[in-house]
Amino acid sequence: MKANYDVVVIGGGPGGSSAAALTAAAGHSTLLIERESMPRFHIGESLMPEVYWPLSRLGVIDRMDELGFQKKLSVQFVTNNGKESSPFYFRQHDPRESSSTWQVERSRFDQMLFERAAELGADCYDQTRLLDVEIDDNDCATGVRVRDAQGEEHRISCRVVVDATGLQSFIANKLGLKEINPDLKKAAIWGYWKDARRDDGENEGATIIMQTQNKDSWFWFIPLSNGITSIGCVGNNDYMLKQGLKPEAKYEHELSICPGLQDRLKGAEFQGEIRVAKEFSYTTTRHAGQGWVLIGDAFGFIDPIYSSGVYFALETGVRAADAINEGFAKQDLSGAQLAKWADDFKDGSSWIRKLVHAYYTNEFSFGRFMKAHPQHSGNLTDLLIGRIFHDQAGAIFDDMDAAIEADKRAAMSMREG
Template sequence: MNDQYDVVVVGAGPGGGSAAAIVAEAGYKTLLIEREAVPRYHIGESLMPEVYWPLQRLGMLDRMREAGYVVKSSVQFVSANGKESDPFFFREHDDRECSATWQVERSKFDEMLFQRAAELGADCVDRTRLLEVHFDGDRATGVRVRDAEGKDHDITAKVVIDATGQQSFIANKLKLKQVNPELKKIAIWRYYENARRDPGENEGATIILQTTHKNSWFWFIPLSNGVTSIGCVGDRDFMLSGRGTPAEVYDEELAQCPGLLARLEDATRVGDVRATKEFSYWTTRHAGDGWVLVGDAFGFIDPVYSSGVYFALEMGVRAGDAVVAGLASGDTSAAQLGSWTEEFKAGTQWLRKLVNVFYTKEFSVGRFLRDYPEHRGNLTDLLIGRIFYDGAGNLFDDLDPALQQAVAKAKM
């Protein structure tokens, strides 16, 4: 590491890796640091098809095709009584190559981004911990970090890109983080070998399965080498209300998920149970003079629609472009570095609304689509991640009243 850079990016997940690659490719002196040793484990393995475009921008599509990841061509939903929906095949809505995506091992995927940033000219250093972001008044001016040997370094920078994930370093420092009180979730997951997958094109599908009581749901994400990621998400108070260890809670909820039990009849557990909080939160400001937030440091919605990696990549590219333009013009103000954020939030609001629909127990999306089949394409767009266009939220013109009616009817 040197002691002076144009840009320091903190955190080498999808947001930080993509931002560092964009800035370094433009010729600016860039440092990307990661607290853990790369490669490192991370959850968040299912990608939305719209990752195609930021990955294309980063020059990584051929590497993705050659990496051996499971191809994801669809998503499917299973009701509380085990009834399976028809798969949402993305190609039926759009037959271009961009309508297929991947299920990834994040250690490998994030390492690919780390290496790509290095290829494009960034100094990429792992096992390096952020200790402090330096400010001169309201302007970020650099960072203090501790390297793998325990030595501290003060590094000046014209821009700091915070990609510290749920640690949200700058947002916590400046008290910018707002938790959604209705989406305080906990995720508990483990891995299985030989879980039953569907034949044919639906083999790589992400499957979302409800439990009988609808207080939790499971994800089913097929990975390479016959391994499947299977996780349970529920309200924090429900999942942690004195019910025992995370493994015991997981097993209790699994027993209440008939749609999943059949898929695990011949499966073998691999490794230990893991758990993490999956709180939905947003930040009240996303950029300031000399700093900008990307990825989970910016905000996190919910794991149900697998939007996290796509959003992080998209934010990384957009923030990287804003930083490059700002450095070129000598303007690293909050307005310039955050110039992309309002458009980004306008698109992502539709996924936030769809998450709220999913957690409304009284409402059935399947029934809604039977009543309004004309919205199936719009819904598929949202599941693909295609949200940045006029009309992306048109289905809510009919969905919002139907949702209100279903909730009111349930209270009668």
């Protein structure tokens, strides 16, 4: 580990590794550090189809198949009474190769990206803890302090710091830039099952989103390789964690009131331990300054429901790397330069945020809406794919917003009547 780099990237997840890979490939001395020992466990296993493009930029598409990850060709929804939607097959909307994606074990996936960054020239160190990012009175990042695997502390100067620290969001917390979304304070309880029943054929690897009977929570069903399925429950933080039940008991209770899971778990065997995470949705009020930039979950976090997290991490990592490389060429490492991509990214990702809010509106039915507005099926599939960075990405919401308000009024009338 040298004492000086052009770029220091903090966090060895998809965002950090992609940013480090592309700045190193452009010839800039790059340090990538990860707090945990690689490979390490991480949640966020279901990939949107649009990950194809940043993974292609990184040159790892062939490796995805070589590693034997479960192919994902569709997504499906199950209502609170167990009614299953027809699968949304991505290729029916877009027959290109990018319509096929993957369900991944993040330990292997993240390790592959970490190693790719090293192949392209980054100095990559795991078991290295960030102690501080040094930001002067002029909002300029000048370096970092870290503790390595041997316990030795280092002060490293650099010209750019890329914060890819995930939900820790180190710089945003240091500078007071985080804004929590009060309507999306969620918690997740999940675990892994062996031999849970999957659908046949092309829907075998589908992500399935299942509501519980009372609609106070929902389950993800993510088929992984080797017969293992990730099954997790998400609901409001108070509902999931503050009702006097231990997480194990709460998980069992929510399983018992999820009709879509009953048949799928017959004969299945729970593996390992119950895991818990608080997943508060937030944004950041600024995304870069002189010599620093936020990416991935450090930039902002929406919700796990549509599996956008890994795609957003990769996309912001690639975009930030391009802006950094251009900034070195122009000798401009200002916040405006390093975050020149951020407004476009926020515009696109806002449509996913609106779709999340629609799902959490209990009075609203996606099935009923699509029957009334079949012309929006392609637009909805675009959102589920992650194809959101174009002018018509939000075209569905004029009709959807009106339908949500109508459903709310109808529900209120029924309660009052």
